[in-house]
Amino acid sequence: MFTPYDWQEGIGNRAQYIENKLAQGSPVLAVSLNQGILVFTYRRQARKIYEIYDRLIFAGIGQQSDVESLRIAALEFASKEGYNRSEEDVTIQRVATGLTGPLKKAFSDFSVSPFVARTFFGEVNSTPEEDLFYTLDYDGDYAVSRLRAVISGSHEHAEKILSKLESLDINSDPEVAIEKLKEAWATPVSDEEDIQERLANLNPEAILLERSNARQDRFKILIKEDF
Numbered sequence: 001m002f003t004p005y006d007w008q009e010g011i012g013n014r015a016q017y018i019e020n021k022l023a024q025g026s027p028v029l030a031v032s033l034n035q036g037i038l039v040f041t042y043r044r045q046a047r048k049i050y051e052i053y054d055r056l057i058f059a060g061i062g063q064q065s066d067v068e069s070l071r072i073a074a075l076e077f078a079s080k081e082g083y084n085r086s087e088e089d090v091t092i093q094r095v096a097t098g099l100t101g102p103l104k105k106a107f108s109d110f111s112v113s114p115f116v117a118r119t120f121f122g123e124v125n126s127t128p129e130e131d132l133f134y135t136l137d138y139d140g141d142y143a144v145s146r147l148r149a150v151i152s153g154s155h156e157h158a159e160k161i162l163s164k165l166e167s168l169d170i171n172s173d174p175e176v177a178i179e180k181l182k183e184a185w186a187t188p189v190s191d192e193e194d195i196q197e198r199l200a201n202l203n204p205e206a207i208l209l210e211r212s213n214a215r216q217d218r219f220k221i222l223i224k225e226d227f
Helices: 004-022 064-084 092-108 155-165 174-185 195-199
Strands: 028-033 036-043 049-053 056-062 117-123 132-136 142-145 148-151 203-210 219-221
Touching: 004 056, 004 092, 028 056, 028 117, 028 155, 028 174, 036 056, 036 174, 049 064, 049 203, 056 064, 056 148, 064 092, 064 117, 092 117, 092 132, 092 142, 117 148, 132 148, 148 155, 155 174, 174 203
Parallel strands: none
Antiparallel strands: 028 036, 028 148, 036 203, 049 056, 056 117, 117 132, 132 142, 203 219
């Protein structure tokens, strides 16, 4: 007989398995500036930062196929909302919380594989103070923040990085802000970590989701691909 204790133990094992998989993920950092939302990370080849809808940006760490599945699900949800309702109804709250159900179900259903992914959505608005960030975990839990957001291999590491972003001025030029984000990204997971070793074979990726009245071309690539 499958007891509540067995279920709890199984959930704990799932969580530990996913956390171990995420531990080596390259952190993704996002901040609100006067010009828009700036998102930065280092990656190998596959992109990690994507435009989802007019004012929405998405990024994730973890198993690439799972991150891609969540990206596609978010795209489809946003497109359906925009078609059935209106473009104004496609908000970060509706899109992000629309994914929490599938994430919760996959995590707690032992007949399917859980999502090995930690993701976030950003919504650019009229001012930096109005921007919104939703971070989604593999179990469907989510957190809401303003001005800055970080996803990393562990919540403890993300908090360390966030603390280094608090001094970043929203008036900063994006190119200047990128240097600050690079420094914060290099926050070691432990005292023994070799940052240069972590950077090996990685390339920077920076995107600005512009704060603009234009309905197109808000998604600006700030660092050109060199591979």
